[in-house]
Amino acid sequence: MTADEQQKAQGFWDAYAEDRDETEGGGGVIARGEVLTGYQVFPGGKGELPTFFPAMMGDKDGRAVAIEKAREIGRPQWGVLIRVFKDSAYKVGDDGFELVTWAENREEFQSKWVDAFKEVLQPALAACGIALDKPWEGYFRLGWCPDPHFEKMGEAGKQETYNDKPVFKMMMFPLEVYAGVDEAKAAVEGNIGSNGSGKVVPEEWEGDEKSWREEVAAVKEKVGKAKGKRRVTLVTKLVAEMYGKESDPTGEKELGATVEEMLDWLTD
Numbered sequence: 001m002t003a004d005e006q007q008k009a010q011g012f013w014d015a016y017a018e019d020r021d022e023t024e025g026g027g028g029v030i031a032r033g034e035v036l037t038g039y040q041v042f043p044g045g046k047g048e049l050p051t052f053f054p055a056m057m058g059d060k061d062g063r064a065v066a067i068e069k070a071r072e073i074g075r076p077q078w079g080v081l082i083r084v085f086k087d088s089a090y091k092v093g094d095d096g097f098e099l100v101t102w103a104e105n106r107e108e109f110q111s112k113w114v115d116a117f118k119e120v121l122q123p124a125l126a127a128c129g130i131a132l133d134k135p136w137e138g139y140f141r142l143g144w145c146p147d148p149h150f151e152k153m154g155e156a157g158k159q160e161t162y163n164d165k166p167v168f169k170m171m172m173f174p175l176e177v178y179a180g181v182d183e184a185k186a187a188v189e190g191n192i193g194s195n196g197s198g199k200v201v202p203e204e205w206e207g208d209e210k211s212w213r214e215e216v217a218a219v220k221e222k223v224g225k226a227k228g229k230r231r232v233t234l235v236t237k238l239v240a241e242m243y244g245k246e247s248d249p250t251g252e253k254e255l256g257a258t259v260e261e262m263l264d265w266l267t268d
Contacts, residue, residue: 031089176191
């Protein structure tokens with residue numbers, strides 16, 4: 001969903017539709033990519049592409065050079081760019097892995113001042129162990145979600161159209177990182193998170209992973225953006241309602257384990 005894709009593939013929504021088909025009901029996209037900090041200059045005229053000037057946060061001289069070049073063509077914004085290489089990008093579906101059919105590499109920039117960075121991208125990068133003090137390159141699994149700026153506007157924020165319905169603008173963010181493509185495929189196939197997180201389907205749900213994911217999705221939708229103790233309380237209440245153990249002391253231990261597993265899965 002990059003500006004490059006918007007222009008060269010004739011429109012944002014061609015790319016958006018492909019992303020949505022690849023991620024909804026599947027496992028997202030695994031690919032080799034990079035995460036860079038720097039200055040982005042957005043196009044001043046129709047048909048122009050944004051230009052990115054990479055610079056490391058701690059490199060004052062490098063940032064000075066980058067912003068000077070950026071100012072020659074427009075008003076730069078500091079932020080983070082995610083670049084995904086199409087030749088190593090696989091969509092993850094129920095039937096396995098398939099190379100994407102993107103026309104170009106994907107690039108998406110988020111200014112450090114916007115909600116998309118502060119509420120989604122920055123926490124996601126931190127959870128994946130991707131530091132912003134230097135360029136990062138490797139394999140990751142990507143997900144998409146509505147841009148929180150537009151989501152907060154409610155129905156008025158649905159300013160785009162998909163399948164003849166108003167929708168929010170989508171943004172991409174990393175879910176997990178891997179040592180290579182083989183590890184990425186193995187992790188996704190086994191439902192195991194990278195870096196030894198061991199995120200597996202709970203034992204009682206083995207053989208019915210789809211139903212477990214549906215349970216997680218239902219809780220996630222209701223919990224929304226709740227955090228901390230309030231998030232745990234809401235998840236506990238919802239899980240209790242699901243399994244009818246709200247007032248059953250004999251189910252307390254089992255319920256606690258389910259809540260813990262659910263909270264772990266809700267980090268995706």
